[in-house]
Amino acid sequence: MEKKTAPLIEIKGLHKSYFNDELETPVLFDINLKIEKGEFVAIRGPSGSGKSTLMHILGFLDHHTSGSYLFEGQPVSRMDEDSLAKIRAQRVSFVFQAFNLLPRTSVLQNVQLPLLYHPTIAPSERRERAEKAIAAVGLTDRMYNLSNQLSGGQKQRVAIARALITEPDVIFADEPTGNLDSVSGAHVMEALEKLHTDGHTVILVTHDQRTADHARRTIEIYDGRIKSDTPNVKRPPL
Amino acid sequence: MRNRDLLTLATRGLTANVSRSLLTMLGIIIGVGAVVLMTGIGKSMEGVILGQISALGPRTLALWPGKQGPEGGSASLRSDFDALTFADIEAIRSLDTVTSVAPMILMTGRAIYGREQMEPSTVGATPEFYSNQKIEIDVGRLHDETDERTARKVAVIGSDVAAELFWNSNPVGERIQLGEEKFTVIGVVKPIGTQFFQNVDERIIVPNSTARAVTRRTYLDMVTMQAADDVSVDLAKKDVESLLRARHGIIAPLTGDPTENDDFLMRTAQQAQDTLGAVSLGLTLFITTVAGISLVVGGIGIMNIMLVAVTERTQEIGLRKALGARRRDILAQFLAESAFLTFTGGLIGIASGLVLMVIVARVAGEFLADYRFAWSISSIVLAVSMAIGTGLLFGIYPARKAADLSPIEAMRYE
Structure with missing residues (x-):
């Protein structure tokens, strides 16, 4: 019962420093944060504010230095590498600014990549799931194209399809429109909105106010500290 | 990650850059x-040796005059070259433990017929020689006791001698010049091929008594004999040895090698086989070691290229980890790639080795009659497992380097 009532993400007094030859560079200070299942949150801040580092910690890609991070009530600092890999495989997925697709590899294979590491989805299901995810981002006619034959907007939609395929609880998007023109960017944001309305938790990291406005809640980070945490009122109509 | 996925990843890694993969594999292939x-x-040479030994028969004993070398070999055969006399032969014949005693005198000199001439190996031997060496007649007849008793100047020639001197005509009844004397050809023997690396089809056999008369020799160059049916080969050997020691006044030392003071050397077919086998095994081991070193060098090449692959694909490794790959998934992927690389190299190596073996068998078959294409499964299995072993061994370091990267650092790598 206790598990169900715990928030999806709960952070208390989280602190993060990078160490380079024992030289400490603090990045995040005393972060306190709760994110419930199904939220659409934007983490906004200028470059160097620590917003990406926060997302990497939230997304199990990086470790925090002190403080606590509870995922569904479980302390992340006590999880070993394999458990973290399992969470990355099943519970979360990422959309990166640089797309991070495998070069010289077809759209179909790029989208299927996370399933290689998924412990429960059978190989026989892969193809069907991939086709569904590709259809969801409207790229069915590009399925057999190699990733380097696509435009930037198409690449990011492939990345979204790849994030969708495991049906994760949380989708992290790090500056997903950062490398795109405004039309492609709008398509990508539309796709993320749809993920949210379908019930996924979406955590968006951006420096851009207009992109952040798509979310239902904006957390502003400045110099490694939370400056504000407000619900969005002036959300543009869908 | 599933095994089938691993195989797909490994083959994709290999085929992504075919020319580089081939160059990497070259060391393993060689x-x-x-x-x-x-x-x-x-293995083929073993067959050749066994073939030559079996031509003699396992119960054959050979006896040479001369002192043994210090290591038990026949290095100093030249001293006491005249130690074996005709009286010794008569004494050996009187033993019950040996039969078919065949004394031999080797003769030198050209064989001439008309305008044709050649340099044969000529041996003066008694008729027992034919059965000891399993020589069979093709045309005409072998020489017999009568020819021996009367020291007739008759010759039995090998098939190559017949071909070189007489072309296609029938040599039987023709007279050939052998050294200073004329001999009548009475028979041609069936082709045999090579024995102890010597083409015995280039041999001319004359009666021992005739050779003795022509050369005026008082000693023999070699004697072959068979162990009697009811005794062991070793017993027959000991019997002949002690007889000769008694006749030559040799006292065998009480300790150490009993043959140390002998002025003769005796060998059984088994001993000859063991010696030749040991030499051939030693050579094979030596060359295989050299080849094994090139496998190690090839393995280092694999390690190099896998290190390059890890560096090149650092971002990909980071991405895979972000998508849920565990440390062991990354480790397995890179190990599978290097193992697959070496395995493929190993298969190509086996194929090229076999092709070369067929060629060698063709060429060697020209002058070694018993050389047959032979291959040993165990050595192929050994070579391939060594190749995969080096692939895994030298792949571990790059694979661990890849697996230990933190996902976010790897993705940021430029």
Whole structure:
């Protein structure tokens, strides 16, 4: 019962420093944060504010230095590498600014990549799931194209399809429109909105106010500290 | 990650850059090819040796005059070259433990017929020689006791002698010049091929008594004999040895090698086989070691290229980890790639080794009649497992380097 009532993400007094030859560079200070299942949150801040580092910690890609991070009530600092890999495989997925697709590899294979590491989805299901995810981002006619034959907007939609395929609880998007023109960017944001309305938790990291406005809640980070945490009122109509 | 996925990843890694993969595999290809080729040749040579030994028969004993070398070999055969006399032969014949005693005198000199001439190896031997060496007649007849008793100037010639001197005509009844004397050809023997690396089809056999008369020799160059049916080969050997020691006034030392003071050397077919086998095994081991070193060098090449692959694909490794790959998934992927690389190299190596072996068998078959294409499965299995072993061994370091990267650092790598 206790598990169900715990928030999806709960952070208390989280602190993060990078160490380079024992030289400490603090990045995040005393972060306190709760994110419930199904939220659409934007983490906004200028470059160097620590917003990406926060997302990497939230997304199990990086470790925090002190403080606590509870995922569904479980302390992340006590999880070993394999458990973290399992969470990355099943519970979360990422959309990166640089797309991070495998070069010289077809759209179909790029989208299927996370399933290689998924412990429960059978190989026989892969193809069907991939086709569904590709259809969801409207790229069915590009399925057999190699990733380097696509435009930037198409690449990011492939990345979204790849994030969708495991049906994760949380989708992290790090500056997903950062490398795109405004039309492609709008398509990508539309796709993320749809993920949210379908019930996924979406955590968006951006420096851009207009992109952040798509979310239902904006957390502003400045110099490694939370400056504000407000619900969005002036959300543009869908 | 599932095993089938691993195989797909490994083949994709290999085929992504075919020319680089081939160059990387070259060391392994050469190493495995050399191991397969050398052990194959060793095995073929073993066959040649066994074939030559079996031509003599397992119960054959050979006796040479001369002192043994310090290591028990026949290095100083030249001293006491005249130690074996005709009286010794008569004494050996009186033993019950040996039969078919065949004394031999080797003669030198050209064989001439008309305008044709050649340099045969001529041996003056008694008729027992034919049965000891399993020589069979093709045309005409072998010489017999009567020819021996009367020291007739008759010759039995090998098939190559017949071909060189007489072309296609029938040599039986023709007279050939052998050294200073004329001999009548009475028979041609069936082709035999090579024995102890000597083409015995280039041999001329004359009666022992005739050779003795012509050369005025008082000693013999070699004697072959058979152990009697009811005794062991070793017993027969000991019997002849003690007889000769008694006749030559030799006292065998009480300790150490009993043959140390002998002025003769006796060998059984088994001993000859063991000696030749040991030499051939030693050679095979030596060359296989050299080939094995090239496998190690090839393995280092694999390690190099896998290190490059890890560096090149650092971002990909980071991405895979972000998508849920565990440390062991990354480790397995890179190990599978290097194992697959070496395995493929090993297969190509086996194929090229076998092709070379067929070629060697063709060429060697020209002058070694008993040389047959032979290959040893165990050496192929050994070579391939060594190749995969080096692939895994030298792949571990790059694979661990890849697996230990933190996902976010790897993705940021430029």
